[in-house]
Amino acid sequence: MYRACLDLDPEYPNALNNLAVVFKETGRLDEAITCYERALARTTEPVAVYNNLSLAYFQARNPTRAQQVCREALALFPSATDSWFNLGNAFVARMDRRTGARYLTRAARLSPDYFPALVNLADALKGQGLGEEAIQAARRAAEVRPGALEPYVNWADALREHGRITEAIPVYAQALANQPTHAPAHSNLLLSLNYADGRSGLENLKAHRYWGQVHADPLTPDAPGHANIPDPDRVLRIGFVSADFRTHSVGYFLRPILESLDPSLFQIYCYSTGTNDDSITEYFKRAASVWRPVARHSDEQLAALILEDRIDILVDVAGHTGGNRLLTFARKPAPVQVSWLGYPNTTGIKAMDYRLTDAVADPYGMTDDFHTEALVRLPSGFLCYQPVSEIPTEVNALPALEKGFVTFGSFNNLSKVTPAVTALWAEVLNTVPNSKLLLKGLVFADPQTRQFYTDLFTQHGVDPDRLILLSRIDAADGHFRAYHQVDIGLDPFPYNGTTTTCEALWMGVPVVTLLGTIHAGRVGASLLHQVGLGHLIARDRDAYVALCAGLARDLPALAVLRRTMRARLNASPLRDEAGQARAMGVAFRDMWRAWCRGRTEATTSPPS
Structure with a gap:
């Protein structure tokens, strides 16, 4: 119909605009953009066309041109709410959340009930660490649409990222009550449970298994139909699915394995589901036998591709963290599927066969019943750390020798630094005279968050002058140089640090950990065992305080430990x-051999 109109008038703006919409919805973005550009020349409703054009550029992953189109529209129509909204989104897409939030705020002020602007504003503020402002924007969005999902997810995420776990969990629950089948929001709730103090492994198993029953298990075929040759000794195709083949915590542990697996035994397939490639991505591409950029693939499409590639063993490194592809794994595209590295708990899905761990993080007979997967324990630890070689930072002398007081420190994300954690750390400070505590996290850009944490410590008798609260450090080596101020690292609980513990040790800083009863609370112990520092593992909270005080009393020994770390x-x-x-x-x-045995037995068993 639209083409018939254009046959009569090739520049008829309404037909061009409507045809462009069809092109955009079918993924033909270049043709859509061309039609929108032509429609602008003659339309009597340019604001709508400008908005459609900017969205098309945005969808085509050209946020720079999307910004230009929005600015052209705003020069003519400065009160065009949608143009301010689209302009804000374009800046956020380029990781300039501060500018993006400014324009999204403008849209929300022009139209106070503009729900999408409020939702995206909350997300942009959260990304800057401005938790209280993000919460306010999310709450306003929830007032506009109380039955929606997005406001409650943003609200809960902001609470979690600021260590307010007990407040976050019921807000996640409300999000799910609004949309029970939304798997990512449900994953966010599961992630938050790992931070909550006092939960048992069986409670966590029940919550994760329920996620699997609702979202994943119905997708798992009874007979997947794998065409893989069941030869136990042939070269295997190992697939890794991740959004983090880049500068990221997961990357520091994944890269050394991919670079070191024997290519005569294994072909590495990397399925990259992320869009934030950087210089480190090139190392992953070189390590891979086959590189698959699959960010635009649906879970179903990705599963079909993996099945077509005949992957023998498929490895998930995300678990229930953001951007996970567990619904791809649910479709069982590979004969053997493994969970490892990025998430400290079971996935809860029946299609995941194994979980890689070690005997310290998961002692034999202690945590097996907390997982839907079979636990496979690597002999020397389940983690292998590769420091950031692109940022060479030397270990300095023990700062306490120069300053005259001990500085404890933690660079863990504030989700892990809950009120229970701050209470124990306050006891450490009160036990070690004149000591200070340095905490580093993006959320300390928010004055209200700084005050929240200051108040937590003052409630336990710690003077605010003894706290050093650092936000983001822009210099490339600034994060590592901040360890030059720290004498002793403090590991949070019940969700231990991983990358932060390795970074601290690399920078000469010993870390004291509290041994938990489930995997998330035993990773610190696993890491310390690997490096021969098992004496820094506390069995209870009193022992944690005593270990910290003992290290602080013997500065000469602490200096030697730092120098040799x-x-x-x-x-x-x-x-x-x-x-x-x-x-x-x-x-x-x-x-693989276990799968081959099972396949052979299945094909040779007589019919019942």
């Missing part, structure tokens, strides 16, 4: 990239 790491299993890759390769081969 990097050599200690380099000589440990934590840095043995080849050894850890061999151990993982053995585990993969054992998993």
